[in-house]
Amino acid sequence: MDRAHVRWCAACGAALPPEATARRRYCGAACDARAYRRRRKLDRIARAAVAALTDQADPGTRITRRVCPGCGNGFIAGGGGHRADAVCCSPRCRQRKHRTHTAVR
Numbered sequence: 001m002d003r004a005h006v007r008w009c010a011a012c013g014a015a016l017p018p019e020a021t022a023r024r025r026y027c028g029a030a031c032d033a034r035a036y037r038r039r040r041k042l043d044r045i046a047r048a049a050v051a052a053l054t055d056q057a058d059p060g061t062r063i064t065r066r067v068c069p070g071c072g073n074g075f076i077a078g079g080g081g082h083r084a085d086a087v088c089c090s091p092r093c094r095q096r097k098h099r100t101h102t103a104v105r
């Protein structure tokens with residue numbers, strides 16, 4: 001068996017069948033679809049991050065760069081993982097902010 005000709009699935013690492021064509025990168029349709037979805041998601045997040053960091057966010061996408069009042073860290077609202085109207089970077093920060101608010105009162 002000539003191992004030099006064995007190629008591996010780019011998504012899950014399983015060996016590709018020997019009859020797989022040279023262009024084939026995934027062991028099956030499931031890995032193909034998964035890799036496609038991940039690529040699209042990374043693409044979207046990267047675009048959102050670039051838009052926010054350059055302050056050229058498209059108003060239609062509602063992506064904004066904000067500073068979390070809970071921890072002071074910057075985060076991207078409307079990008080990966082945060083709602084467009086998010087005020088804090090995480091639920092924990094939101095609670096902390098809420099607590100300090102009521103404590104000051």
Ligand SMILES: [Zn+2]
Pocket residue numbers: 009010011012013014026027028031
């Ligand atoms: Zn696979």
Ligand SMILES: [Zn+2]
Pocket residue numbers: 068069070071072073088089090093
């Ligand atoms: Zn925070």
